Amino acid sequence: MTKTAERRPAAHAAVPPVPAPPPAGDRRRRRLADQVRAYGFLLGGLLCFALFSWYPAIRAVVIAFQKYTPGSPPEWVGTANFTRVLHDPEFTAAWRNTLTFTLLALLIGFAIPFVLALVLNELRHAKAFFRVVVYLPVMIPPVVSALLWKWFYDPGAGLANETLRLLHLPTSNWSNGTDTALVSLVIVATWANMGGTVLIYLAALQSIPGELYEAAELDGASLLQRVRHVTVPQTRFVILMLMLLQIIATMQVFTEPFVITGGGPENATVTVLYLIYKYAFLYNDFGGACALSVMLLLLLGAFSAVYLRLTRSEGDA
Numbered sequence: 001m002t003k004t005a006e007r008r009p010a011a012h013a014a015v016p017p018v019p020a021p022p023p024a025g026d027r028r029r030r031r032l033a034d035q036v037r038a039y040g041f042l043l044g045g046l047l048c049f050a051l052f053s054w055y056p057a058i059r060a061v062v063i064a065f066q067k068y069t070p071g072s073p074p075e076w077v078g079t080a081n082f083t084r085v086l087h088d089p090e091f092t093a094a095w096r097n098t099l100t101f102t103l104l105a106l107l108i109g110f111a112i113p114f115v116l117a118l119v120l121n122e123l124r125h126a127k128a129f130f131r132v133v134v135y136l137p138v139m140i141p142p143v144v145s146a147l148l149w150k151w152f153y154d155p156g157a158g159l160a161n162e163t164l165r166l167l168h169l170p171t172s173n174w175s176n177g178t179d180t181a182l183v184s185l186v187i188v189a190t191w192a193n194m195g196g197t198v199l200i201y202l203a204a205l206q207s208i209p210g211e212l213y214e215a216a217e218l219d220g221a222s223l224l225q226r227v228r229h230v231t232v233p234q235t236r237f238v239i240l241m242l243m244l245l246q247i248i249a250t251m252q253v254f255t256e257p258f259v260i261t262g263g264g265p266e267n268a269t270v271t272v273l274y275l276i277y278k279y280a281f282l283y284n285d286f287g288g289a290c291a292l293s294v295m296l297l298l299l300l301g302a303f304s305a306v307y308l309r310l311t312r313s314e315g316d317a
Contacts, residue, residue, distance in 0.1 A: 060290040061290070063287055064081055064290035064294045065287075067081075068286045070284075077287070080287075081288050081291035082294075084291075085291045085292055090270060090275055091292075094267075097267075097268070097271050098253070098272045098273075100182060101182055101250060101271065102247055105190065106250075109189065109190035109193070109250075113194040113201060116134060116198050117198050117201030117202045117205060121205045134195050134198050138193065142192065142255045145188070145192045146255055146259035146260050149188045149191075149256075150175070150260045153175040153176075155173050155174065161174075175269075178268045181264070181269050184260075185253070185256040185269055204235045204238040205231065208230065208231065208234045212230050212234070213230060216230050237310075240310065244310070252296075253271050253273065257269040257270065258277070263278070272295075276292045277289075
């Protein structure tokens with residue numbers, strides 16, 4: 001028998017039939033079951049969020065229009081709480097201090113993280129070590145950080161004045177002086193919170209194409225010119241976002257004046273959030289505290305709306 005005769009045509013493999021798509025009703029039931037399962041996993045988190053975030057916020061808005069004293073039924077008083085709060089002499093001082101604190105935080109606490117990020121980005125060695133050093137204050141609990149700076153600012157045996165004495169320089173009252181207390185708190189807040197901002201700036205700087213810097217160097221641009229014409233335009237969106245977030249955060253400052261100065265001296269460091277605390281827990285006036293909270297909520301809501309608008313516009317672009 002020849003080799004040609006021995007060859008047999010290979011049998012074609014059987015092609016499995018294509019399964020028919022499930023009916024539309026089954027697909028809808030399966031999709032509904034997946035959604036129910038997903039929301040079941042989220043249920044715990046949603047309940048906690050509603051119980052500890054949304055319910056207190058809604059309850060505070062209601063109490064802002066009531067005369068509320070624990071142990072007695074609430075009484076609807078309309079806008080009387082807002083009127084009383086607006087005529088409180090501490091109201092003007094609290095808002096003035098809060099806005100001044102926010103402005104100083106932008107002037108001091110907004111530029112320093114950006115400069116530190118530029119310096120860290122140019123380092124060739126020990127980058128990881130210096131990133132940890134810069135971020136370390138963020139890992140310290142805020143109350144511990146404030147207590148540390150309270151000792152540092154002590155006008156008698158504090159480290160700040162002791163250092164000035166060793167250098168034969170004039171000492172300062174720091175947090176005990178009406179002219180220096182608010183600036184002292186801004187320094188504390190900047191030191192405690194700049195680590196996260198520095199890391200965000202670093203991430204933005206490292207995303208800038210190196211070709212832009214090379215082209216600027218070929219054109220003879222100096223370091224400051226490269227920062228002005230390359231770095232700032234390439235990171236302007238991050239700068240704007242962090243500026244808005246910093247405004248929202250600094251207008252809620254509470255820990256530093258509460259722990260370090262107690263709102264003093266002479267109400268020089270009373271902020272809106274600290275005044276809310278005084279109304280609620282010192283004056284036992286929850287209606288006034290909630291009225292102040294609603295005012296602060298409306299202002300911060302406006303900044304938050306701007307932030308969401310800008311982030312949405314950037315995402316669409």
